[in-house]
Amino acid sequence: MSAPTADAAVARPTSPSATTPSAAGDPITAAVHAAAGAAKAAARVLARQTTTTKNGVLLAAADELLARTAEILAANAEDIDRARASGTADSLLDRLRLTEARVGAIADGLRQVATLPDPVGDVVTGKTLPNGLMLRQVRVPLGVIGMVYEARPNVTVDAFGIALKSGNAVVLRGSSSAALSNAALVGILREVLTRAGLPADVVSLLSSDDRASVTALIRARGLVDVVIPRGGAGLIEAVVRDATVPTIETGTGNCHVYVAASADLDVAESIVVNSKTRRPSVCNTAETVLIDAAVADVALPRLVSALQAHGVVIHGDEPGMEPAGDADWSDEYLSLDIAVKVVAGIDEAIAHIDRYGTGHTEAVVTTDLAVASEFTERVDAAAVMVNASTAFTDGEQFGFGAEIGISTQKLHARGPMGLPELTSTKWIVWGQGQTRP
Amino acid sequence: MSAPTADAAVARPTSPSATTPSAAGDPITAAVHAAAGAAKAAARVLARQTTTTKNGVLLAAADELLARTAEILAANAEDIDRARASGTADSLLDRLRLTEARVGAIADGLRQVATLPDPVGDVVTGKTLPNGLMLRQVRVPLGVIGMVYEARPNVTVDAFGIALKSGNAVVLRGSSSAALSNAALVGILREVLTRAGLPADVVSLLSSDDRASVTALIRARGLVDVVIPRGGAGLIEAVVRDATVPTIETGTGNCHVYVAASADLDVAESIVVNSKTRRPSVCNTAETVLIDAAVADVALPRLVSALQAHGVVIHGDEPGMEPAGDADWSDEYLSLDIAVKVVAGIDEAIAHIDRYGTGHTEAVVTTDLAVASEFTERVDAAAVMVNASTAFTDGEQFGFGAEIGISTQKLHARGPMGLPELTSTKWIVWGQGQTRP
Numbered sequence: 001m002s003a004p005t006a007d008a009a010v011a012r013p014t015s016p017s018a019t020t021p022s023a024a025g026d027p028i029t030a031a032v033h034a035a036a037g038a039a040k041a042a043a044r045v046l047a048r049q050t051t052t053t054k055n056g057v058l059l060a061a062a063d064e065l066l067a068r069t070a071e072i073l074a075a076n077a078e079d080i081d082r083a084r085a086s087g088t089a090d091s092l093l094d095r096l097r098l099t100e101a102r103v104g105a106i107a108d109g110l111r112q113v114a115t116l117p118d119p120v121g122d123v124v125t126g127k128t129l130p131n132g133l134m135l136r137q138v139r140v141p142l143g144v145i146g147m148v149y150e151a152r153p154n155v156t157v158d159a160f161g162i163a164l165k166s167g168n169a170v171v172l173r174g175s176s177s178a179a180l181s182n183a184a185l186v187g188i189l190r191e192v193l194t195r196a197g198l199p200a201d202v203v204s205l206l207s208s209d210d211r212a213s214v215t216a217l218i219r220a221r222g223l224v225d226v227v228i229p230r231g232g233a234g235l236i237e238a239v240v241r242d243a244t245v246p247t248i249e250t251g252t253g254n255c256h257v258y259v260a261a262s263a264d265l266d267v268a269e270s271i272v273v274n275s276k277t278r279r280p281s282v283c284n285t286a287e288t289v290l291i292d293a294a295v296a297d298v299a300l301p302r303l304v305s306a307l308q309a310h311g312v313v314i315h316g317d318e319p320g321m322e323p324a325g326d327a328d329w330s331d332e333y334l335s336l337d338i339a340v341k342v343v344a345g346i347d348e349a350i351a352h353i354d355r356y357g358t359g360h361t362e363a364v365v366t367t368d369l370a371v372a373s374e375f376t377e378r379v380d381a382a383a384v385m386v387n388a389s390t391a392f393t394d395g396e397q398f399g400f401g402a403e404i405g406i407s408t409q410k411l412h413a414r415g416p417m418g419l420p421e422l423t424s425t426k427w428i429v430w431g432q433g434q435t436r437p
Numbered sequence: 438m439s440a441p442t443a444d445a446a447v448a449r450p451t452s453p454s455a456t457t458p459s460a461a462g463d464p465i466t467a468a469v470h471a472a473a474g475a476a477k478a479a480a481r482v483l484a485r486q487t488t489t490t491k492n493g494v495l496l497a498a499a500d501e502l503l504a505r506t507a508e509i510l511a512a513n514a515e516d517i518d519r520a521r522a523s524g525t526a527d528s529l530l531d532r533l534r535l536t537e538a539r540v541g542a543i544a545d546g547l548r549q550v551a552t553l554p555d556p557v558g559d560v561v562t563g564k565t566l567p568n569g570l571m572l573r574q575v576r577v578p579l580g581v582i583g584m585v586y587e588a589r590p591n592v593t594v595d596a597f598g599i600a601l602k603s604g605n606a607v608v609l610r611g612s613s614s615a616a617l618s619n620a621a622l623v624g625i626l627r628e629v630l631t632r633a634g635l636p637a638d639v640v641s642l643l644s645s646d647d648r649a650s651v652t653a654l655i656r657a658r659g660l661v662d663v664v665i666p667r668g669g670a671g672l673i674e675a676v677v678r679d680a681t682v683p684t685i686e687t688g689t690g691n692c693h694v695y696v697a698a699s700a701d702l703d704v705a706e707s708i709v710v711n712s713k714t715r716r717p718s719v720c721n722t723a724e725t726v727l728i729d730a731a732v733a734d735v736a737l738p739r740l741v742s743a744l745q746a747h748g749v750v751i752h753g754d755e756p757g758m759e760p761a762g763d764a765d766w767s768d769e770y771l772s773l774d775i776a777v778k779v780v781a782g783i784d785e786a787i788a789h790i791d792r793y794g795t796g797h798t799e800a801v802v803t804t805d806l807a808v809a810s811e812f813t814e815r816v817d818a819a820a821v822m823v824n825a826s827t828a829f830t831d832g833e834q835f836g837f838g839a840e841i842g843i844s845t846q847k848l849h850a851r852g853p854m855g856l857p858e859l860t861s862t863k864w865i866v867w868g869q870g871q872t873r874p
Contacts, residue, residue: 048814127836133825135835142847143817221678225847241658244678246848267870274872376865377485380580388570388868397873398572398864399564410579410662410861411683412849424847427835428813431825433704435711436834 028207032216035204036171036223039144042199043169047141049198051118054165058114061192062107065157068188069103075184076153083177091281095151096178106157109402113161116401119420120167134430139423141167143225146217148173148239150231153181160189160203162404166422169202171224173217176208218243225424230405233332248412250405253283253360254332255390258349258375259303261294262368267387268299269306271365275390277310281334283406284361284393288329288339290349296342307338316340329356346371350378357381359408361393382408382415465644469653472641473608473660476581479636480606484578486635488555491602495551498629499544502594505625506540512621513590520614528718532588533615543594546839550598553838556857557604571867576860578604580662583654585610585676587668590618597626597640599841603859606639608661610654613645655680662861667842670769685849687842690720690797691769692827695786695812696740698731699805704824705736706743708802712827714747718771720843721798721830725766725776727786733779744775753777766793783808787815794818796845798830819845819852 046054065072076098083093119139126136145168147159156172163170174182182205190200206213218227218239227247229239240247257275259268275286291299304314304321315322316339328339329352343349353362363385364375372386383393393416395403400418407413413421483491502509513535520530556576563573582605584596593609600607611619619642627637643650655664655676664684666676677684694712696705712723728736741751741758752759753776765776766789780786790799800822801812809823820830830853832840837855844850850858 044815044817129834129836133829137852140817241681246683246846248848264870270870270872278873372867378481380481380577381863383864383866385866386868387870388866389872391873392570392866392868392871393864397566399566409683411685414861415574415864424851426818427820427830427852429820429822429825429829430809431823431829433701433707433824434829435707435826436715436828 026212028210028212029216032171032206032213033220033223035201035206036144036146036217036220038199038201039169039171039204040223042201043141043143043167045199046164046169046202047120047143047167049167051120053196053198054118054167055114057164057192057196057198058110058161060196061157061161061189062110062114064188064192065103065107065110065185069100072103072181072184072188073098073100075180079178079180088177092151092177096153096181098153098181102154106154109154109158110161113165113402113419116165116419118165119423122420124425131434132432133434136428137425138428139420140426142422142424143168144223145170145422146173146220146224146227146245147171148214148217148227148229148231148235149175150235151175151178153178153185155230156182156185156205157189158402159404160186162402162419162422164202165402166419168225168422169204171204171206171217173206173214174208179208182208214239215242218245218247221245228405246412248405248407248417249409250407250417251283251360252332252358252408253285253390253393253406254288254330254356254358255284255286255361255363256288256290256349256353256357257286257363257365257390258290258343258346258353259292259295259299260346260349260364260366260368260371260375261292262371263292263295263299263365264367264387265295265299265302268365269303271363271387271389272303273306273310275363276307276312276338277336278389278391280336283332284390285332285334286338286363286390287332288341288352288356290341290343290352292346292349293342293344300340300342304340311336313337314340318342332358346374350375353379353381359410360406361385361390363388363390382406463649465647465649466653469608469643469650470657470660472638472643473581473583473654473657475636475638476606476608476641477660479638480578480580480604482636483601483606483639484557484580484604486604488557490633490635491555491604492551494601494629494633494635495547495598497633498594498598498626499547499551501625501629502540502544502547502622506537509540509618509621509625510535510537512617516615516617525614529588529614533590533618535590535618539591543591546591546595547598550602550839550856553602553856555602555604556860559857561862568871569869570871573865574862575865576857577863579859579861580605581660582607582859583610583657583661583664583682584608585651585654585664585666585668585672586612587672588612588615590615590622592667593619593622593642594626595839596841597623599839599856599859601639602839603856605662605859606641608641608643608654610643610651611645616645619645651676652679655682655684658682665842683849685842685844685854686846687844687854688720688797689769689795689845690722690827690830690843691725691767691793691795692721692723692798692800693725693727693786693790693794694723694800694802694827695727695780695783695790696729696732696736697783697786697801697803697805697808697812698729699808700729700732700736700802701804701824702732702736702739705802706740708800708824708826709740710743710747712800713744713749713775714773715826715828717773720769721827722769722771723775723800723827724769725778725789725793727778727780727789729783729786730779730781737777737779741777748773750774751777755779769795783811787812790816790818796847797843798822798827800825800827819843 395416623642832853
């Protein structure tokens with residue numbers, strides 16, 4: 001059972017120097033198209049499975065991952081050794097590392113998805129037309145989801161679980177640094193599917209040896225229904241720019257907290273500190289604080305010293321700060337750094353957010369109802385918070401139970417994406433021979 | 438009042454031979470970016486207008502279009518003369534032609550949109566979390582909609598009306614053959630906006646002299662929120678392939694009617710004839726009939742003769758038909774032609790639809806509940822009809838009141854798109870100082 005699977009759809013990493021031309025019709029593109037085509041056929045089968053069957057697979061996968069923890073950790077140790085040998089930073093090694101506890105958490109994640117409502121088959125709306133036609137708009141799976149993502153191997157299993165529950169096949173293109181871990185995980189998941197009588201191609205893993213497999217995946221129109229990139233801003237931008245398959249942009253969060261003139265400064269302090277320091281490396285962390293000039297005399301030193309007490313480095317144009325350039329306003333730090341700017345009022349705050357924000361989460365701290373209303377109405381973002389930490393933008397916090405990412409685009413889904421966001425709809429129309437005059 | 442508007446954002450056609458390089462930074466791209474940037478600023482203002490204000494603009498626009506019918510018809514006559522001189526077919530001239538009655542219908546369309554519910558501000562869902570945070574998911578406009586479309590000038594005003602009501606600015610790139618008609622219409626609409634105190638840039642018309650303006654529009658990420666192409670399959674495919682702005686595919690309909698073994702042949706005949714002949718040039722017309730072999734002896738001659746009696750040319754592999762090639766199965770005729778195929782049963786019918794269908798509308802004629810259920814469940818299309826004409830897939834028929842197109846993609850919107858399909862959502866979260874543990 002612990003021998004490497006020979007299954008062709010689970011890519012085994014070869015020499016890291018192996019590269020292949022990426023022209024259409026080349027072996028990499030052909031392999032991606034074969035995997036996506038197989039996924040499409042598998043998706044057709046999966047779409048017709050009951051919730052009970054899908055939940056059974058999720059629970060069986062959780063059990064099997066736990067039972068084979070040693071095998072998974074051995075593969076992961078090899079990834080870690082390679083990464084360390086190639087000089088990878090400790091923080092990245094930590095993202096890559098699996099432990100017994102982390103495998104347990106991954107299995108728990110699958111069990112949790114099994115408890116969530118199945119969106120497939122939900123009737124979104126329906127009506128009977130004057131001519132007697134009965135219309136129902138029913139949730140159906142999207143079909144095949146392509147995932148392009150970076151180091152964390154837990155994403156491999158999370159994506160499988162959420163996709164399976166929502167009736168979708170998933171084609172994974174993970175990081176080359178996690179290639180062995182991902183192959184071990186996907187190999188186990190495919191075995192579980194086969195044992196349950198479902199097509200193994202409900203999940204497959206592309207080779208991560210060459211960027212050409214990313215390009216082929218994101219351009220496989222007709223085979224892949226949506227591509228979801230998860231990773232840094234560079235990865236997401238490249239995928240969205242080059243894709244011909246529809247994409248959902250996720251996770252780039254240049255989030256702001258605007259401390260208005262009317263702010264309760266106790267609230268401002270706890271929200272700014274929580275928004276920045278709770279988990280600085282995730283997308284909902286605050287990257288810039290905008291302080292209204294009317295309260296800057298008091299608020300600025302207070303917030304700066306509270307942040308500094310938490311080890312945060314302050315960037316900005318005020319005395320004693322690290323001098324800020326355009327990148328300080330436009331880029332995510334994803335670290336214990338924050339940019340601080342004094343603004344003349346709500347108009348300047350919103351103009352700054354319009355210019356530099358990524359449409360993820362924006363927060364205002366205020367006791368003034370008019371300011372709260374204006375901020376929530378005018379700011380264009382997936383989530384707008386009044387007197388609450390930016391850290392709340394999260395599928396689990398919102399009560400979705402599972403999250404495949406946080407969409408920062410306006411089409412299809414905006415904000416945390418749960419299971420319903422991985423479905424489409426179909427109009428089903430029952431008649432008795434009606435024709436249209 | 439009837440002088441051509443000098444407004445720079447309404448493009449005036451110049452010599453049809455004028456071309457300009459399409460590199461970034463060229464004058465065409467710069468002009469498109471200027472128009473889209475102005476539209477973005479206008480959209481911010483429009484997003485905050487009340488339903489009453491927007492309805493007032495729609496009614497004023499209807500009045501003004503009627504009052505200036507002569508001016509519109511004069512511009513249209515010039516387009517028609519040019520098109521005729523360049524050898525345009527009569528059927529296309531008819532699509533291009535405006536008459537007093539057609540201008541009246543266009544104005545009526547705006548009045549109808551004024552009667553529809555405004556989706557902006559609708560609360561889609563909401564809840565209070567255990568920690569007291571109050572969440573609302575609220576409908577907001579998408580922002581700036583780019584429309585790329587072919588001949589019919591009525592689309593110019595329809596798109597403006599639907600976009601305005603849903604709070605969106607629209608940047609139009611129409612056909613060069615309708616350039617003067619479109620400029621006259623958009624000039625009037627911009628005057629109405631200005632008179633109402635709204636930014637004229639809520640609607641603007643790009644030059645149609647050069648394809649480079651299409652390319653610039655569909656790649657204006659950050660300025661344009663969605664591009665909707667309306668026209669033939671070639672236009673739609675080119676836009677979707679080259680766009681970096683999210684697109685919504687519309688309107689390509691290679692629709693099938695499957696006459697099952699259990700079909701009531703009276704129902705089959707009326708549905709097949711209606712699906713093909715009601716309006717052969719529109720996307721919901723049937724292009725192929727699949728007849729179950731079990732009833733082909735009776736059904737085939739009956740359906741063929743009924744279709745022929747309506748002037749339909751039959752293509753297929755059976756004796757006496759025009760021989761069918763792959764294009765007969767894969768392309769839309771959009772004319773009084775239909776392909777007919779005998780299939781072994783529902784599996785072959787669905788396999789054929791999977792291979793050649795465009796995911797628009799598929800119909801089954803059957804009296805067998807199991808066949809109806811299986812067909813609706815397995816066929817992957819925006820609309821699946823049981824014992825009803827394919828002609829019913831239409832926003833007005835579905836009760837939406839207005840339609841900006843029929844989406845054949847799975848993301849964001851699928852099937853007829855009304856006003857809510859032109860919105861996104863925003864999570865608004867009200868707290869009392871909550872931070873996340």
